[in-house]
Amino acid sequence: MKRVIFNQKGGVGKSTIAVNLASIAAYKGRRTLLIDMDPQCNSSRYLLGKEALEATPTILDFFKSSLEYSFYPKPDAGFVHATRFDNLAVIPSHPEIGELQSKLESRHKIYKLRDTLKNLASDYDEIIIDTPSAYNFFTQSALIAAARA
Ligand SMILES: Nc1ncnc2c1ncn2[C@@H]1O[C@H](COP(=O)(O)OP(=O)(O)O)[C@@H](O)[C@H]1O
Numbered sequence: 261m262k263r264v265i266f267n268q269k270g271g272v273g274k275s276t277i278a279v280n281l282a283s284i285a286a287y288k289g290r291r292t293l294l295i296d297m298d299p300q301c302n303s304s305r306y307l308l309g310k311e312a313l314e315a316t317p318t319i320l321d322f323f324k325s326s327l328e329y330s331f332y333p334k335p336d337a338g339f340v341h342a343t344r345f346d347n348l349a350v351i352p353s354h355p356e357i358g359e360l361q362s363k364l365e366s367r368h369k370i371y372k373l374r375d376t377l378k379n380l381a382s383d384y385d386e387i388i389i390d391t392p393s394a395y396n397f398f399t400q401s402a403l404i405a406a407a408r409a
């Protein structure tokens with residue numbers, strides 16, 4: 261199951277809901293991945309503590325890698341970090357993802373996250389995406405990635 265927590269308004273509880281849904285699923289034994297796409301990195305911090313600020317690679321590296329050609333691309337699972345909680349993993353966000361937005365848009369990378377989630381789907385029972393408080397490339401990517409085919 262893929263879920264996006266989305267609302268254009270800030271401070272309405274998106275990250276709180278994302279982290280709680282992920283935690284409950286993991287506690288029930290479901291293999292859970294939270295993807296943080298908000299440059300404020302709140303849900304990354306909830307799950308990784310202050311280490312979230314130094315965590316690498318992040319969703320920034322994930323999108324950067326989609327803009328670069330590499331002979332040995334990092335596998336999709338290489339962006340996932342374990343947390344101290346059983347069954348709960350995270351792809352942390354980064355404060356600078358916004359800087360990539362126009363490049364990602366002009367290079368038509370809107371389906372990149374959807375394709376990656378297809379590759380990761382067999383590893384997780386629940387994938388929950390926390391989004392920025394905006395309707396932009398990152399939220400559109402998340403909504404497309406979680407839409408039923
Ligand atoms: N159900 C709730 N009742 C009261 N306060 C809440 C609730 N959910 C979230 N909050 C508080 O509201 C603030 C914003 O929540 P947050 O999840 O960061 O919002 P968003 O991700 O939409 O910006 C936080 O301080 C959080 O602790």
Ligand SMILES: [Mg+2]
Nearest residue numbers: 274275298302
């Ligand atoms: Mg938030």
